[in-house]
Amino acid sequence: MSYAMKELNxxxxxxxxxxxxxxxxxxxxxxxxxxxxxxxxxxxxRAATEIGFFQLENHGIPQGLIDDAFAMSEGFFGLxxxxxxxxxxxxxxxxxxxxxxxxxxxxxxxxxKESYQITLPRMSGLWPTGAELPGFKATMLAFERxxxxxxxxxxxxxxxxxxxxxxxxxxxxxxLVPEYQSTLRLIHYLxxxxxxxxxxxxxxxxxxxxxDCLTLLHQREGQGGLQLCPxxxxxxxAWTDVPPLPGIxxxxxxxxxxxxxxxxxxxxxxxxxxPKPGEYMGPRYSIAFFCQGNTDTVIEGPQKRYAPITAKxxxxxxxxxxxxx
Numbered sequence: 001m002s003y004a005m006k007e008l009n010x011x012x013x014x015x016x017x018x019x020x021x022x023x024x025x026x027x028x029x030x031x032x033x034x035x036x037x038x039x040x041x042x043x044x045x046r047a048a049t050e051i052g053f054f055q056l057e058n059h060g061i062p063q064g065l066i067d068d069a070f071a072m073s074e075g076f077f078g079l080x081x082x083x084x085x086x087x088x089x090x091x092x093x094x095x096x097x098x099x100x101x102x103x104x105x106x107x108x109x110x111x112x113k114e115s116y117q118i119t120l121p122r123m124s125g126l127w128p129t130g131a132e133l134p135g136f137k138a139t140m141l142a143f144e145r146x147x148x149x150x151x152x153x154x155x156x157x158x159x160x161x162x163x164x165x166x167x168x169x170x171x172x173x174x175x176l177v178p179e180y181q182s183t184l185r186l187i188h189y190l191x192x193x194x195x196x197x198x199x200x201x202x203x204x205x206x207x208x209x210x211x212d213c214l215t216l217l218h219q220r221e222g223q224g225g226l227q228l229c230p231x232x233x234x235x236x237x238a239w240t241d242v243p244p245l246p247g248i249x250x251x252x253x254x255x256x257x258x259x260x261x262x263x264x265x266x267x268x269x270x271x272x273x274x275p276k277p278g279e280y281m282g283p284r285y286s287i288a289f290f291c292q293g294n295t296d297t298v299i300e301g302p303q304k305r306y307a308p309i310t311a312k313x314x315x316x317x318x319x320x321x322x323x324x325x
Contacts, residue, residue, distance in 0.1 A: 018229070018237025025228075025242055025250075026051065031058035033153055041157035048158065048253050052268030053228050053242065056154075056216075056249045061146045063247060066218055069143040072136050073285055076116055077188040079132060087116070087126045092316055094183050095122035112204050112274075118144060118184040120175065144184045147216050147289035148175055151182075154214060154251065155291060162261055163302050169213070172297040172311075179294040181315065182212075189225070189284035192275055204284065205272035210254035211318035212290035217251070219244030223284040226250070229269040239271070256293065256314060262301035 026047035030040060047054035076084070081099075089096035099114040118140055127137050155169035173182055189204040204225055219226065227239040242250055258267040275281050293299060293311030300308040 018239050020227075021238045021240055023051070023228075023240040025240075026054040027248075028054055028056055029058050030056050030060065030150075030153070033060075037157065041160055044154060044157045045161050048265045050266075051228075051230050052253045052266035053230075053270070054251050055242075055245070056150070056251060057247060059150055059249050061143075061150060061249065065139075065143055065146060068139050069218070069287055070220060070285060072133065072139045073116075073186040073188070073287060075133050076128060076136060076186060077114060077285075079128070083128070083132060084114075084116075087128065089117060093117075093119065093122045094181065094315070095119040096126045113187055113189045115188070116186045118186075119181055120144070121178045121180055140184065143287075144289070145175070147184065148173070148182060148291070150249065151214050151216055151289060151291040155257075158257070158261070158265065162264075169291075169293075172293045173213075173291055174294055177294065179296045179312075181292050181295055181311065183290045183292060185288045185290065187286045187288065189272060189286075191283040192281045200274045203271060204274060207269050207271040209267045209269055210252060210290065211256060211315060212254035212292040213257040213260065214291040215252050215254055216249050216289040216291075218249060218287045220285050221246050222280055223282075223286075224279070225272045225275065225284060226286075227271055227273055228252070229271075230266065239273075242270075254290070255318070256299060256311065259306055259314075260299050260301055262303040262305040 026043070028040065028043045028047065033040060044054065084097045084099075087097045089098040089101065094117050097114065097116045100112065130137075152170045152173065155173075156166055159166060159168040174180060175182070192200070207229070217226075221244050224241060224243050226242045226244070228242055229237065229239045252270060253265045253267050255267045257265050272284070292315060295310065295312035295315075297311045298308045299311055299314060300306070
């Protein structure tokens, strides 16, 4: 199958298992951010131009809030299916609940997971009630904003290097307007205890690049499976595990920012593999925050390598190729 976007044609050729190799994922200390911003900027730029993946420590998001968000996420996915079905993911909105609906061009099969997307201006009628899940909305609103603030710090460093104004990306991701479309995504990968051997031939999440600017990923310790493959090694399908570590936010560059940077910053292939024999077989939970330019924000790099496109049109193209109608 051929796709209209080069990003999707790349994905369509990398569904195989490949080989596993060791790499060090860059670790970047975000403490004392404004005093150390030049140093942090250089570290982020090096990681984003060489591998496209990096991990943040001392990032400022309270661990208690992270723990609360995971507890609420497990609570949501533990609701009856009929209850979750009241809050469905609607085409083109990136808001609401889906179950095995995301089909990757790399595999042609549905990811073995369910997810719930929070895109704030599109959440009318999509929040579970207080009777169903007390405290859920308040926790997620607080967690969403903490992730947005951290994402804007990282993006401000890239703005400096690209020659944009210091708040260029903050203005393009303004959360106070209806055009806001950054998304907090709760993810539940299905447990594999007692699964049939053929079930392990699927992927928890097939190989893909993200279509946002920047992804901030929270993982639970002991619930691994995330792997990365830098684009320059995609032909060899050389994959590296990115273990979940306490107090760490794992980040990757998305296709939107790669385009915005005239391909200077690298959007990196990643996937979530099935557990291997002897590994944890229970459910896997993660929470991702996708920094995505507001719908009316125009994506155009400093060198104007690509024709300008609105963030709305870019996201809709990608959503249309990754979810069932």
